[in-house]
Amino acid sequence: METLLLTQVINVVYEVLILAIIVLGLAVVMGLLNVLNIAHGEFIMIGAYTAYVVQKSGLPYVLAVPAAAGVCGIIGLVVERFLIRPLRYEPFETLLATWGLGLLLRKLVELGFGRGYRSVEIPVVGSLNFFGEAYPTYRLVLMGVSASVLAGLFLWYRRAPTGARIRAMVGNPVLAEAVGIKTRELARNTFVTGTAMAGIAGVMIAPLTPVEPFMGLAFIVNSFFALVVGGMGTVAGLFAGAGIIGGLQSVLSATVNPTTAYLAMLFLSILFLWQRPRGLFPRP
Amino acid sequence: MTGGYFEIEKISGGYGSGRVVRDVSISIGRGEVVCLLGRNGVGKSTLAKLACGFLRPLSGAVRLAGHEITGARPSENLAVGLTYCPQERVVFDDLTVAENLSLMRANRRLDDLDRYFQVFPRLSERLRQHAGTLSGGEKKLLSLVRGLAEGSDMIVIDEPTEGVQFENVVRMAELIVARKNAGASFLVVEQNLTLVDRIADRIVIMDHGEVVLSAAASEVDREDILTHLTV
Amino acid sequence: MASFLVRNALILAALVLLPLFLGEFWAYQLGLYFLYGLAALGIGLTWGQVGILPLGQGMFVAIAAYLTAYGLFGFGTSPMAYLVLPAASVVVAVFGFAFAALVFRGRFEQGPSFSLMTLALTLAAFQIANGWSSVTGGFNGLRNIPGLPGLDGFLDLYHLIAVVLALSIAGVDYLVRAPIGVLWRAIADNERRLAFLGYDVALLKAAGFAVACGLAGLAGALYAPQQNLVTPDLAGFAFSGDLVIFAAVGGRATVLGPVIGALVVGVLSAELRDRFPWWEIVIALFFILVVLRLPGGLMTLFAPLRRLSLGRNAVPVPLEAPSKPRTASPLSVAFEDVRVRVGDVTILDGLSVRTGEEAVLCVIGPNGAGKTSALNVMTGVLPKRGGRIVIDGLDVLRPEPATVAGKGVARKFQTPSVFPKLTIDENLAVALWAGRWRLFDLLRPSLFGWTSPLLEEMRGRFQFLEQGGKLASALSHGERQLLELTMALITEPRLLLLDEPCAGLSHEETSAVIEAIQWARQYLNLRIIIIEHDMELVRRLADRVVVLHQGRFLADGSIEEVQHNPEVQAVYVGGSR
Structure with missing residues (x-):
């Protein structure tokens, strides 16, 4: 019984960490830059397809990480130049434009790969014995990688001048330009970082889910509402959002059923959008 | 008047297509402090923003050390030695005081700022605090220190003393004069005569978007200033 | 019709x-x-x-x-x-x-x-x-x-x-x-x-x-x-999204646009989806184009046609707007120890001031004295942290813009606030209808004919108001200031709040504003509170001057009394305190 409980706890931690990794790219783009990138899920999808292609070509799976970051980064660069910047990073306008972008990316991938599911093989097979319970090794690897990536980013964001400069630019763009921050370039690089991170998230989850053109929709819904609940632009908000939405989904899915979990997330999000649109830990 | 270090030439502009500033020319020599006075809403801050690249002039030109910088981005202007301290939202509220000062420093060290901290010990006491928790006057001190520490030869400051107590206004004046003696030029938008009296080489007064008086500080009649500024 | x-x-x-x-x-x-x-x-x-x-x-x-x-x-x-x-x-x-x-x-x-x-x-x-x-x-x-x-x-x-x-x-x-x-x-x-x-x-x-x-x-x-x-x-998400795309592609700003969007996109999709795999990419690209460049959608293509059509609105029949009830006395306002803080910054620090017998009250004070904030807290833009605001003898606990306006308070903002995408006539009409319309009036086109003696007077004073079909966004800064002033006046308020009404105005425009305000105070028997830095204007208009400093009341009296008050002199030129 105890081990079962332990497995449950690990499952919840796993769900939360995976969601945090999935949200991360959007947290950068939406949380820091206020761009409501509805096509975030499609960047994850493209990352997953990149992983599929890398694996099919017989290359080591690890190579998919830089490949996906590159592909999604380049798409992000083009999108920033021709969609986001002309719309002056306005939240509402970019929401509409990225809506169209999502449609476009889905259809392009569908044309290239077809509508059918592709499966990516789990790169690390086997399971580890965990207090008498077998637990898939890849999941543990994922948890480890996610936790270290998040921790690393957290530290970098706190310490490196870039993190402070992004915060400075978003909080006070006029003064940022005055103290010598090239705000246009910084915003572009931040956006591209966000899309590249989405690509990497796609590589990480590709072996666990059917890879298909519409897979991004589920991710965008979860990520979006995780940020709505947690709050934009803060590390605490990212963790709180991923924790609450991921934890709620995981616990309710296990105890009641996935539909109830999904509905609970939606109604919680509506409640937040209505009464606390800035979330639990908003940027000051 | 020609051949000044920082030259604003027949500049017009404002927000959008509005013309808040009309054909204003100001020339500032090397090591000269020009104080720009006038009531609220006459276009002083707009002029400062036009000169520093925050607003695009409808007409006119800005030159720094003989090079035209009209329409350049503020971050580019800083790179060629033009510093600007805004009137409003003068610091990054969600960064700490230390981060505000070290933001653009590669090594993030603040050793060379000791002389400022000696003048304003309040700032060094609060280095770890978020700048948003400072009072309005303390934010202005932080903003001035940030601007002076950038090491530019041309410094434009918009209303540095708003909410600053008398003793600190005097200290601000001392820091500005010290930098002036080291060769820097200043354009200071100001209403507070405590500061103006201590720093100004020349006084320019604006009204309704135009320059109505420009003269050496020693030659300006105090009554003249008062009629332009007060009730 | x-x-x-x-x-x-x-x-x-x-x-x-x-x-x-x-x-x-x-x-x-x-x-x-x-x-x-x-x-x-x-x-x-x-x-x-x-x-x-x-x-x-x-x-x-x-x-x-x-x-x-x-x-x-x-x-x-x-x-x-x-x-x-x-x-x-x-x-x-x-x-x-x-x-x-x-x-x-x-x-x-x-x-x-x-x-x-x-x-x-x-x-x-x-x-x-x-x-x-x-x-x-x-x-x-x-x-x-x-x-x-x-x-x-x-x-x-x-x-x-x-x-x-x-x-x-x-x-x-x-x-x-x-x-x-x-x-x-x-x-x-x-x-x-x-x-x-x-x-x-x-x-x-x-x-x-x-x-x-x-x-x-x-x-x-x-x-x-x-x-x-x-x-x-x-x-489903997809169907709702399709509906938005129909509206955007067809042209959301027109009545027919969304319907045409649904027909064109729908019919073409049904025909081409299977035969031409790139079709949906074309739709997505067109949608993105609409967001970026073509907010009018497909209807933009028909815009030249509409100019040819007979669909010109007839000039409405002029009609006297229902008059507003006149009360004998202007509205009184009292601030009692009002405190406002935003974050850590104290904006009003126990402000106590009340209107008296005067018709025009000018509020002056250096930057950051809390002048605009006082108007903001009174009209519900800023929340107060303490004290009482009494309007017309009633303690207003939580002021809100619409309820304060309902009491007869009109406000003109510091930077002109009009409806830029509406025409001059529409801007004026919206102001004129305010507080005068009754149920179902908002469905009656005859409201466009409403006018009032006050509006006609203003049209006579400010000639540009006659170009009724011009968009407010096409007006100069000064004209927008005058338009907003007119809008505030034709609501026939009992209290008019003016925040630097002459900021950015030329000398001629300033004089026109002063004359209009002087005329209105006779005609309407109203109270006017003006925040102003232009002492010329204060001198010509003020019955009483109140000086604020650092969120508190500093002095009041006639313009001369205030001018000779040493405390006032000190805060203006920043002498030692």
Whole structure:
């Protein structure tokens, strides 16, 4: 019984960490830059397809990480130049434009790969014995990688001048330009970082889910509402959002059923959008 | 008047297509402090923003050390030695005081700022605090220190003393004069005569978007200033 | 009015006669796209006019379709079945109204979060429709829904749908041209200004959203008998998204645009989707293009045609607006120890000041003295942390812009706040209607003819107001200041708050403003509070001057008394304190 409980706890931690990794790219783009990138899920999808292609070509799976970051980064660069910047990073306008972008990316991938599911093989097979319970090794690897990536980013964001400069630019763009921050370039690089991170998230989850053109929709819904609940632009908000939405989904899915979990997330999000649109830990 | 270090030439502009500033020319020599006075809403801050690249002039030109910088981005202007301290939202509220000062420093060290901290010990006491928790006057001190520490030869400051107590206004004046003696030029938008009296080489007064008086500080009649500024 | 009838009769005839040329299959296909057009019509109204983008209209289509399905199962061939259609539409409209009114209450410019809420709602509705099999039939939906009694074949139903669509287009056409349409566009333009004129913005927005929901409901109600099938897909994310794309591609700013968008995109998609795999990419690219460059959508292509049409609005008959009740005394205001803090900054630090016998009170003080903040806290822009604000003898606990305006307070902002996308005449009309309209007036085009002696006086003083068809955005800064002043005055307030009314004005314009204010104080018997730095203006207007400093009262009296007050001198030139 105890081990079962332990497995449950690990499952919840796993769900939360995976969601945090999935949200991360959007947290950068939406949380820091206020761009409501509805096509975030499609960047994850493209990352997953990149992983599929890398694996099919017989290359080591690890190579998919830089490949996906590159592909999604380049798409992000083009999108920033021709969609986001002309719309002056306005939240509402970019929401509409990225809506169209999502449609476009889905259809392009569908044309290239077809509508059918592709499966990516789990790169690390086997399971580890965990207090008498077998637990898939890849999941543990994922948890480890996610936790270290998040921790690393957290530290970098706190310490490196870039993190402070992004915060400075978003909080006070006029003064940022005055103290010598090239705000246009910084915003572009931040956006591209966000899309590249989405690509990497796609590589990480590709072996666990059917890879298909519409897979991004589920991710965008979860990520979006995780940020709505947690709050934009803060590390605490990212963790709180991923924790609450991921934890709620995981616990309710296990105890009641996935539909109830999904509905609970939606109604919680509506409640937040209505009464606390800035979330639990908003940027000051 | 020609051949000044920082030259604003027949500049017009404002927000959008509005013309808040009309054909204003100001020339500032090397090591000269020009104080720009006038009531609220006459276009002083707009002029400062036009000169520093925050607003695009409808007409006119800005030159720094003989090079035209009209329409350049503020971050580019800083790179060629033009510093600007805004009137409003003068610091990054969600960064700490230390981060505000070290933001653009590669090594993030603040050793060379000791002389400022000696003048304003309040700032060094609060280095770890978020700048948003400072009072309005303390934010202005932080903003001035940030601007002076950038090491530019041309410094434009918009209303540095708003909410600053008398003793600190005097200290601000001392820091500005010290930098002036080291060769820097200043354009200071100001209403507070405590500061103006201590720093100004020349006084320019604006009204309704135009320059109505420009003269050496020693030659300006105090009554003249008062009629332009007060009730 | 005549052109309105001609235009809409033509649309009706075209829609009804279309199948004569196309045959039965197309009657079925077109009927379906007409229904999509009906729902998109509503999106065009809320998005293009009111400025709120609903992302989940599919949910309202779905609810009405499920309701109608049950109604049709229940009534069978009884003619009562026809009542089900409007009933389903009304139910979802009421639901939409209640939801929107609740969400919008007490909040301004909540655009994106409202859109996301509607998106979340439709995602939830999809899950519920899928999961609640006993009622909705689950994934497979409700099948074999009976058709409407007395209608045989697709052609009959097509005609019903065509008539409903044509009437709905006419209805929306009427609404956007009626006074309420102007108010909706005013909301999209400058919500706060409208609230400061005393309008209940939340209710107006909810009304617009309710109309859209009603249209989505009609579409759903007709969908059930047309398809004989209702599935959860109607509440799906994709369908709601398609509706938005129809509205955007067709042109959200026009009445017909969304309908044309639905027809063009829908019909072409049906034809080309299978034959031409790049088709949906073309749609996506066009949608992106619309967002980036072509907010008018396909209707932009027809814009030159519209200039040729006879659809010019007739000049309304001038009509005296209902007069406002005049009270003998101007409004009094008292601040008692009012405190305001924003974050850590104290803005008002126990401000106590009250109006007296004077008609014109000028408030002066250096930057950051709390002058504008005092007006803000009084009109509900800033929350107070302590003290009392007494307006007209009543302690106002939580002031809100619309309620304060309802007491007879008009406010002119520091930077001119007008409706830039409305014409001069529309700007003036919105101000003139404020506090004068009664129920259903907002549907009467005759309101456009309203005028008042005060408005005519102002038109005489400020000549540019005569160019009524000009957009306010085309006015100069000074003209916008004068327009806003006129708008504030023609509401015939008992208290007028002016925040630097002459900022950015030329000398001639300044004189014109001073003369207009002096005339109005005689004509209206009102009180005016002016925040001003221009001492020339203070000297000419003020009966009494109040000086604020650091959020507190410093001194008051006549202009001379204040001028000679050493304390006042000191704060202005920053002497030692």
